[in-house]
Amino acid sequence: MTSASANPAQLEAGTGNQPGPATAWHALPIAQVKELLNVLPDHGLDEAEARRRLAASGPNRIREEKREGIAEIFLEEIREPMILLLVGTAILYSVWGKLSDALTIFVVILALVGAEVLNEFRATRAVSSLRKMAEPLTSVRRDGRERELPIEAVVPGDVLVITAGHRLAADARLVEAYGLAVDESSLTGESVPVDKDAEVALPIETPLADRPNLAYAGTTAVRGRGVAIAVATGMATELGRIATLSRQVEEPPTPLQRDMTQLAGFLVWFALGLSVLVPVLGLVLSHQPVRQMVLTGLSLAFALIPEELPIVITMVLGLGAYRLARRHAIAKRLKAVETLGAVTVIATDKTGTLTEGRMQLMRLEPEGLRRPLLEQAVLSNPTDGSTEGDADPLDRALLASAREAGLEPAFLLRSHPIRTEFTFDNARKRASVVRAVNGTYRLFAKGAPEAILARSTLLLTESGQRPLSDADRAVITSAADRMARDGLRVVALAAKPVAMLPGSIDEAEERLIFGGLAAFADPPRPEARAAVAECQSAGIRVMMITGDHPATAAAIAAEVRLNQAARVLTGSELDRLTDTQLGQALADVTVVARATPEHKLRVVQALQSQGQIVAVTGDGINDAAALAAANIGVAMGARGTDVAREAADMVLTDDNFATVEHAVEEGRVLFANLRKGIRYYLACKVALVSITLLPVLLLLPVPFAPVQIILMELFMDLAASAAFVAEPAEPGLMRQPPRDPSARFMDRPMLTLLFSAAAGLFAAVSLVYLIASFSGAGLAKAQTMAFVTWLLGHVMLAINLRSDREPMRRVGFFSNQAILIWAGAVIAFILISTLIPGVRASLKTAPLTGADWALVTGAAIAGTFWLEARKLLAAIRIRDGARDHRARSSGQIGNDRPSTDS
Secondary structure, eight states: OOOOOOOHHHHHHTOTTSOOTTOOGGGSOHHHHHHHHTOOTTTOBOHHHHHHHHHHHOOSSOOOOOOOOHHHHHHHHHTSHHHHHHHHHHHHHHHHSOHHHHHHHHHHHHHHHHHHHHHTTHHHHHHHHHHTTSOSEEEEEETTEEEEEEGGGOOTTOEEEEETTOBOSSEEEEEEEEEEEEEOHHHHOOSSOEEOOSSOOOOTTOOGGGOTTEEOTTOEEEEEEEEEEEEEOGGGSHHHHHHHHHHHOOOOOOHHHHHHHHHHHHHHHHHHHHHHHHHHHHHHHHOOOHHHHHHHHHHHHHHHSOTTHHHHHHHHHHHHHHHHHTTTEEESSHHHHGGGGGOOEEEEOSTTTTBOSSOEEEEEESGGGHHHHHHHHHHTSSSOSSOGGGSOHHHHHHHHHHHHTTOOHHHHHHHSOEEEEEEEETTTTEEEEEEEETTEEEEEEEEOHHHHHHTEEEEEETTEEEEOOHHHHHHHHHHHHHHHHTTOEEEEEEEEEESSOOSSHHHHTSSEEEEEEEEEEOOBOTTHHHHHHHHHHTTOEEEEEOSSOHHHHHHHHHHTTOOTTSEEEEHHHHHTSOHHHHHHHGGGEEEEESOOHHHHHHHHHHHHHTTOOEEEEEOSGGGHHHHHHSSEEEEESSSOOHHHHHHOSEEETTOOHHHHHHHHHHHHHHHHHHHHHHHHHHHHHHHHHHHHHHHHHTTOOOSSOHHHHHHHHIIIIIIIHHHGGGOOOOTTGGGSOOOOTTSOSSOHHHHHHHHHHHHHHHHHHHHHHHHHHHTTOOHHHHHHHHHHHHHHHHHHHHHHTTOSSSOHHHHOTTSOHHHHHHHHHHHHHHHHHHHOHHHHHHHTOOOOOHHHHHHHHHHHHHHHTHHHHHHHHHHHHHHHHHHHHHHHHTTSSSOSSOOOOO
């Protein structure tokens, strides 16, 4: 018998009465599915018909998006503002300066851009990983016989044969299901395998997670068997649809990218303004030569442009990424590291992140029958004890609980061999096995409470068996309903002796002795509650977005102490909301349940439209689009799918929400230290330009020899700025709210401290240079004194700028060993450069007297440690204010009436 020929083009496009990719297959009865796809399940497609359909629908694979070439990616990366500054600087150096300097800068540009170009391939790797989610071969029925075919050869209408352990090659409508359960957690977030039922036809609006008559590409059958008709292949599957969705998502710029754009614009205009202002002042005030003033202006512009800043940022972020890796968080993109510090909302999934990702027996009722019920549960397992690792997750949980109670499941299973088995199906909603027990037989059953109750006539109690009354049934049903409302998966246990092997299911599963109820859940991680509390105290909102059942999601949310007063929003409810209404609803929603990939993406984008910086955690196929759209996507490394890991910016090697909290803390520390390092770097730049500018205006030589400027830049720019990454967190960092996403990087407090610090260093060096110059010292000695004052001063400035508010005695002078090592190296260099004659000749330095050392040391201390004095005074004012407040609160100050005890 052969199947009739169908029009493949109509099958693909959905014209006339033919189905299309968006056909609601779950709403159709089996007969109509067979008619629309023109196939008989017992026979399958003819080979000729399969070839025609393959030509129309294309191979069953996730088609790759057209990739950008290396040139396009290179041009995209080189348009970064700071890179453009480097390019401009290199061009100017090649015209006005030394070619070697220009070549060095171009090498730096290629290194920085090259690293970013390599990272751009992660999107294409993500799509490639989606293709790996299917097996290379799959069982298909064609021409009346079962065959193994490459998954790329599967077409709409193919009849798939499904067995336990089989990964689905296409989206398929089930036509037969015998105890079939499919693990859909990577697609829907459902914690436990979904029992499948081929016979039902569902309403069109039924969400994806509630369609037991469909099986999806990339999901895995964990037990039972079935037959299904492929209804969608390749890009038309849910897997392909998510790949398309992920491609359409544009990654938002990180806060650092936005801030560096602002900083680059500020510095460009400042540099251009200075290069114009200095020649004008020189020409107007002192009538100096035009050429000399133009060159001076350009030199100052070169000095101000922070050509090393991209290197400093890369070094700081790279060291920060190393610190994160030591805390089980691998940063795939350096720019994402600092984003952690700005996160205002964490949208986390449930299974495996907040929870342990495994089922656990939570309750066993009645508790007084715990040991006999656990024995029944072990013996109801349809294994012989040798394949426990492949058991159903609920069976594995029961076996684990039995071991904890002192039982030996493997011994029980081997000593009570199976004689016959009746597998689970969705009509009966129960399963049973008959085992040999001491020369006779005993049946052990488990299933849905209502299904087991319907076949039970006796009740097991601590004192023995008695008839099962209507009152008993009501109590048991009420207990099962209560557990289900708590988000637990409830299974009933029963048993009975049998004289001989039963001939039918009905004969076997009648007159059961009802034992009790077992309730299961995927338990929250022990550290999840503390991690959630830490995030909330840091002003970070934590939301759960999951494909799981609302009751289960709400129960876990309560366990980990998410905002319990907030309501749960379901995916179907979300579909009825406009974007504006969704934004308003999210104000009091902590849990979104039964969420599809589109729902997750829409929630993330709604939060971002409100100005939030969103971190998304996920491990499944259904998380890919949200991970790509988030400001920072965090994937699970141990149990996560390839597509989730590749779409994310960061991967957690321990799949633990507590690691997200640790990463946020590290991100905050990193951003604070990056801000300190850049502030210090720019303060030194401003001081250097000012120190160079003043003598020019006073008609004096520049206070530094060219070789000295090169050495100053070496010590200042890279070594000192990068050392700030080792700065420990200031107290209370995780008790502060996240930084305002709209705030400027160069805000008023930063600019105030930057210019104040620069003014102190400028005053110290300028004062020493002017005193030496006007006291008759030679140029070499005056430049040496300015050089040493600068080196000492910028070391002391780095120490003072380690903290924003805390005095050094609180921070700990020795708490940042990197800066201390660098300071020691600078001091050693100062001694070598001024005491060794050969080195003095190379560095254009001169010997100094004791009075000279006293002057430069005193000036360096005075020009920098006033910042420390200011922090000490502020700390004293805060302490006194707090003491006065406590005194007033206790009635000792400002209270006209004497205090009385209540």
